[in-house]
Amino acid sequence: MKLIHRRFLLVVIWFAGLFSAAGFTQPASLPDFRGLVRNEGATVVNIQAERASLPVGAGEGAELPDWLKRLQPDHPGVPDFPSDDSPAVGSGFILSSDGYILTNAHVIDGASAIRVRLNDKRDFSAQLIGADVDSDVALIKIPVNDLPAARLGDPDALEVGEWVVAIGSPFGFEQSVTAGIVSARGRVFAQESYVPFIQTDVAINPGNSGGPLFNLRGEVVGINSQIYSRTGGFMGVSFAIPIDLAMRIADQLKSSGQVRRGRIGVSIQEVTPPIARAFSLDRLEGALVGVVEPDSPAARAGVISGDVISRFDGVLVRGSDDLPRIVGAVEPGKTVVMDVWRTGERLELPVTVGAWVQNTTLDQPQTMPKAVPPRLGLDVTEPGRGELVGLGARSGLLVARAIGPAARAKLAAGDLLVAVVRNAQRLPLKSVDALDEAIAVLDDGEALVLLVQRGAGRSYVSVEPR
Template structure:
């Protein structure tokens, strides 16, 4: 009886320490935010005008060609990359963080793309190389063939406080260098099924095409990369999420060095233990990782872990939060062994588990730009002459299909081509004569009517390959 009492006392002390550790961590963040607010009172509103002017030269717009392969997140989570912007074409945002052409954007926006084109602030356009992706954090690393580029000024997302003003920059619906502002609603925020990846929750308006753009703090520094919204309807509802820049840059550095991100794993699927769940397992503190599934033939299964276990800590280190546990496992090397402090059936035990290596994300292959001369910029045109003066559509040239340069420029089925530069065209012969009169080293502007709207669409010089393309 006395021994059992001692055991219960030891367990209570251990759990109490865990509660103290988690509470101290949250309290320290709150105190840091309070101290900062007290030491730097602001009598004027935040100046996002100066911040935008300083950062915009390094913010890029991204055009994506291809059917795409976006993946769904948790229920009601909407990744805001390319969305319904014409068959095979979409938009995203990004920012340059290294002078030699390295750009960060969202992985969901470029996964499955056949071609990626980047427009920088001086209106030059480049074909982009996809260096690597990490689906877990939704980070993609691009590179363009340019040097001495402007770069963003980076801040520290760890210093971001709820209630602080922030602004998002990007290209929603393709409208370049758009700015929206709001406040930090919560930081960090962990989403169901998010694998312990911290997010910055804000009420900044994000729309399709904002994915990958920077989130700026009150001092005008980049503290996050815009990623998704939470919405039941599919439209913006006042809840947006960005990846902290500290996390994004750690992933970017690994992608730059090796082209991939590798992590340790033990084959146990977990979720954070919430205040509502903790009492069901006999715990007072909402700490640790609750095991919901153990993969067959995994290190976790071989070590005896099972559904319903709560991993309270890794090794003999100080008490850990759910995210700290995830990070310790992910950073462990393949073949190493971890000592897990596990809560099972209202008792503590220690489990030794081996570490395997998770398979890195494979970089999708982009379609190579053809060196062959394109016929009519990749346009398949139909000449409509009308029947006895009566036709469902006006006489003229209509796009039946678009590939290559035309598809990358955004032309699609049903567009009417009215003019080449300032020369009006109504027949195929007119079109061919007009483009043959233009040097291949010159850009071409096509006047296109889509519905009732007319606009000129630029086609890059036909001699450009893997180099800067004219706007």
């Protein structure tokens, strides 16, 4: 009996050694965030943006497709949350002891007054220093000194899988802390070509907008800005603006109140395997030039259609998404070297970067293409001011009936056509004439792209004329 017992113990010891050798060790303990919150929580602020005549919600200029929601506090079902006629709630963090605060542009969009509440419950009226819609960064200031300032980190040093922490005011609940990991880096969307987002699985919800994303050293590495959502709430995918990019924007806002970006005047596309083969490229990198604007900086530099821009001002262009951000970061008027592949040959072209100017109107109609049925099957009316306020919109056209192309695009009576999109610009639809003009300038076969509100959600819809 003792022999059997001894053999049993030997077998147990042998299996324990086997599992240990195979790497079956006890998991490392999870990080403790308490010290980070104690040390950095005071740098996070709550922001209330009062809007004179509209209910809570961002202006049309800040809207994104329905699946990519800016974090607007627009969920009145949460207990004790501000009602629709209450100020919009967001987050921010203190940049310097003399009262400069960084947040999202969409948090303060259209605000008639901005209030900031500190962690110690002190409340101040804030001055808007400047806002940049394209990067969704805003700088505000409160009249107080000796504030605790956030420490800034290096987002380039972040690794996928690294722990990160968010502090903010989801649904108006101040100083809420959530944690997760970095899911990906350098996420770029068509609407946000200047921002390579940090993707995380940190729980972010409406009201977290503008709040800081910390690494475990307590350094701010990003500004929580957007979420992937089909419901308006958190679904496990969140996006933050890298803090180094945000600070470049903030510095310009502080010095001049506006942001200057470079441009060279080309349309570009991704280098796909077929394109790479056709252009004798040995790698799928760079940005393929499709069209060069006449008398643009690129045209004066000698760029032609079919060139592949591989490096700009010494920065590698890995894909077409990189180029707008790289060029935009260059000061207008500066001459830099651009590396270009042309028919298998590498060229170095000096280019003097121009200034990017956002257009706010559509091109004037040149032709009146045939649209059958009229207005691509859209029968619309102009809602009254009261209806717009009830819908939480500043402008738009109500769909009375959708047939033909509009019906194929799944538009329906009751939908609100908020804006039309063309040439990368959004034009609010304030009248039926504006819709007619937008249709009139469409090229033959070109789709009409609309920002459409249905219920509480918004999405982009393409109405094909065929």
